[in-house]
Amino acid sequence: MARFSPRKRDRACRMGAEESRNGNYGLMGASAVVANMNKQVQSARPWSLLHQCSLDQWNNGHGAAAAFTETTMTCNGLLFKDCSPAFCINRQGLLNVNKSEPFFSFRRKSKFTKMAEHFEYNHIPAQLSSIQNFHVQSVICCQGQTVILHLVRNLMTQFGIIDLKASKMLGIFGNQRVEFVNEALRGEISPDGTLCLIKLPTLKVGAMGFVLQLYKLSTREMVSEFTLPFNHALFVWDPRSSASRVAVTSFVSGEDNSLSLVRTPSWEVVTTNSRVHDFQASLNPGLKDLRFSRDGHLILAIMITPGCHCKEKKTRRFQPVDLSVYVFDGDSAVTLHCVQYHRYACGQHSCLINYMPVFSECGSRMAIVLNDLETPIDHVQIYKLPIRGSLQNRCRIRILHSFPPETIKHLPLPRKLINYLRFYPDYL
Structure with missing residues (x-):
């Protein structure tokens, strides 16, 4: 599909706000949601608003009735303190988050965070923790029952593989010569669970920047490495390929506003969209995350107002952040659509689930939690995704x-x- 003209794109971006005023779903029960969804889904155009409800209604049955398995849309955890970009202590259900604490509190932290403490005391063998001095820093990524931990021993970073089902540590890999902060690391396990791709600062003498390191989890050996031209590049595995293709932003040298589809482990670029954001030359610092739809036919890039927007304890009125979901074709990286909305959250300190889209079990619907400018009340909107592919x-x-x-x-x-x-x- 051709790129929208600026006027058409602007109209499409405002669609959510305009359509949210149509219809009153306030009194709907779960059964009515199912009937309404089945009625609209056949005739509605792609990106049409299928349903709107309050966050309380979503949690009390509307989300499940609309076929969303993942219904947790808010978390009080702090990014890189309680949660990581790939792991939410509230959504994964391992810990009981203290919801009475103020949102984004800058309280003094103990040596280890809640998330790190949980894994250190429940999944790391005692001899590794006490004798060999291994400490858990954060969760880098997870898939199913497999979790990759950021471990530190003697001021050096390493990565640990945890099997949650067996509550067992499977091994350690990727020994580094220095200790990295959690914010410097990002990882993803391949769809088939055989590989783990980790982004981290380079340790080559005289070099600066970040690299992508690809590890085989069964042997815990590095398969290949690629030096990134831009430090803020993000990546995500294509769910249709077992472990052979990723989407990466700012992957091509000289193109800081780009999205590329890349083959692994050769790092061959299949195609590149050189204009991801319409109004900025660089994706830094607005780009927050990159995701594929469940069927892999769409790529979503989530942009958020940069900087700290934490709610102040005492109170002058604070403004919501602007969020944009840019949508691209999963095979060509061509721009297809853009949805914009507002959210009372902080993209710098807030757990990502407070503003990230979620997908229905069938993969044909997307839900976002948002706020109207007139009120801080949380609403959930469900959109119909375009049905693509075979x-x-x-x-x-x-x-x-x-x-x-x-x-x-x-x-x-x-x-x-x-x-x-x-x-x-x-x-x-």
Whole structure:
């Protein structure tokens, strides 16, 4: 699809705010949400607003009725203190967050955060913690029951693999010569669980900047490394490829406003969109996260007003931040759409789930939590995503609309087809 003209793009960006005033869902029960969704989803255009409700209604059944398995949309945790970009202590349900504490409190921290303490005392063997002096700093990334930890020993960073199901540490890899702060690290496990891609500062003599290091988790050996031209590059695995393709921002030298599709482990660029943001030459510091839709046909880049926007304890009125979700084609990286909204959150200190989109079980709907400018009340809006790809993908969406998620694995279908319906990459 061709890029929107500035006027058309601006109109599309304002769509959420305009459509949110249409319809009154305030008295809807869960069953009415299902009926309303089924009625609209057939005739609605892509990016149409399917449903709006308060955050309380979302938590009390509207989210589940709209087929969203992930319904946790707020967290009081601090980024890189209680939570990490890939792991929320509230959403993952490992810890009981103290909701009575003020939002974004700058209280004094103990030596280890809540998240680090949990893993250190429950998943790290005692001899590693007490005798070999290993300490948990943060969670770098997680997928299913596998968690990659940022560990420190004798002022040196290492990475640990944890199996949550077995409550067992599987090994340590990626020994570095220095200790890195949590903010300097970012990682993602490949869709098939075999590889882990980690971004970290380079340690080469005379060099500055960041590198991508690709590790094989079964052997804990580094497969390949790539030096990034820009320090703020973000990446995400394509869920359709088991471990062979990633989307990376600012990957090409001289193009700081770009999105590239890259093959691993060769780092070959498949295609590049050289204009991600319409009005800024650099994606730093506004770009906050990069995500694929569940079926892999869309890439979402989330931009947020930079700087600290924490709520002050005593009170002058504070303003919401501006958020933009730029949407790109998952195969060509061509710009398709943009949705803008407002949120009372801080992109610098707040846990990301306070403003990040979530996807329905079928992958054809996106939900965001937002605030109108007139009121700080939290609302949730559900949008219809464009259905792209093959007839097979379209059939998957219809099947997932007809059967609850927990029944899919029991359908009388071949195992590979069941895996495809559950978005497992080993179908490929």
